[in-house]
Amino acid sequence: QFETSKLLKSLPKQFFASLVKNVNRYIMDGYDVINLGQGNPDQPTPDHIIRVLQEAAKNPIHHKYSPFRGFPFLKEACAKFYEREYGVKIDHEKEVAILFGGKAGLVELPQCLLNAGDIVLVPDPGYPDYWSGVALAGAEMYTMPLKAENSFLPDFEEIPKEMEEKAKLMFINYPNNPTGATANLSFFEKTVDFANKHNICVIHDFAYGAIGFEGKKPVSYLEAVGAKEVGVEIYTLSKTYNMAGWRVGFAVGNPSVIEAIELLQDHLYVSLFGAVQEAAAAALLESQQCVEQLVDMYESRRNVLIKGLQKIGWDVTAPHGSFFAWLKVPEGYTSEQFSDLLLEKAQVAVAPGNGFGKYGEGYVRVGLLTNEERLQEAVQRIAKLSMF
Ligand code: PLP
Incomplete structure (x- = not known):
C-alpha cells in the first residue's frame, strides 16, 4: 500500500x-x-571448482565477514588471468574490483561516474541492464545503432557532434548479446581514439569473453593501446565457467574508475562469501x-x-x-x-x-x-x- x-x-x-x-x-x-x-x-x-568451494566452506575464516573489497588472492588471480589470456599487465591492488556478477558492475558504474542529465552512449540492440544503470543514475541515453551492414559495430561517425561533446560514458559489448557479433583489435583501437578525443569513459562488457567460434578467441578491450587510460572491462565467471548462480565478476582497468566502484560498493555490501572467492580464484587459475x-x-x-x-x-x-x-x-x-x-x-x-x-x-x-x-x-x- x-x-x-x-x-x-x-x-x-x-x-x-x-x-x-x-x-x-x-x-x-x-x-x-x-x-x-x-x-x-x-x-x-566444473567439478574441480565445486570441490574448492566445498573445502573452503569448512574454513571458519570464511564464516566471518570477508574483507570489504574482496580477498587480495582473488584480485591477484584476476590479474594473472588477464596476463595469461590477453597478455595485459594489471596491478591487482589498483586495477581490479570484485563484483557480485557482471550485472552489479554494469548497473553501478553509471552511478559512480554520472550526474543527473549526463549522456551515456548505449548500443541498440543491447543488453537491457545498461538502461537500468543509466536510469538509476538519472542520466540520459543516446543509442548507437548496431546494424547488420556494419557487422553490428557502432559507427562513431554517425554520432551527432552535440552528443559526442555531452557524452561521459559509453557501453560496448563483444562478443555481443544479442547479435552474436565479435569485434577485432582495430575496432577497440578506434574506440580508444574516440573516447580520448571526447573524454568519454568506456565500459566494455566482456561477459562472453571466452566464447568465440572457428578458433577465433575474442579480443579483450584492454589489448588496445591506451585502453586502460579511458575505460574498464567487466568480466564475469557466469558464462566462462557456468557459474551464473554464484554471482562472481570483476571490473578491470582504469584505477580511478576501479576506486569509484569500490567506494560505492563499500556503501552497498561487504564482499562475496570467502569460499566463493577461493573457488573463483581456482576457476581462473587452474586448467582451462x-x-x-x-x-x-x-x-x-x-x-x-x-x-x-x-x-x-x-x-x-x-x-x-x-x-x-x-x-x-x-x-x-x-x-x-x-x-x-x-x-x-x-x-x-x-x-x-x-x-x-x-x-x-x-x-x-x-x-x-x-x-x-x-x-x-x-x-x-x-x-x-x-x-x-
Ligand atoms: N552482460 C551481458 C551482455 C549478459 O548477457 C549478461 C548475462 O546474461 C551479463 C552481462 C551479466 O552477467 P552476470 O551478472 O551473471 O555476471
Missing part, C-alpha cells in the same frame, strides 16, 4: 520477467516447451580445459541450429561468438508476433528482438542453451509450420 519512489518508477520495465512469465504459463499448462529465450547456461559448474570443451559444445550446437534452419529455408547467419543466434524474422511479422507464434504453434520460446531496443525489431534471439537433440527438435517443430 506504499507509494514507491520516483526513482523506482523511472526504471525501465523488466522485459525478461514478462518473457519468463509467458513461457511458464505454457509449461504449467503441460506443454513441452523448448526454451531458447533466456540466457541461462544449461551446464553445471573445461572452457575449451564449453566453446566446442556451443560451436557444435550453433552448427546444428543454423544448418538446420537454413535447410528448412530460413535465411539465417551464424553468430561469431556468445551463445546466441540473432535471426531475422520472416517478412510480414514483428519480432513479438513471430516469437508469440513460435511459442504458441511450436512451443519453441525465443526472445523477441525489440526487447533489446528499437534496432532489435525484425529479429529474434535464440539461445544455444539446450543439447543438440533438442535444438534439432526445435528446428523440426519450426519446419512443421511451413513458413519458409
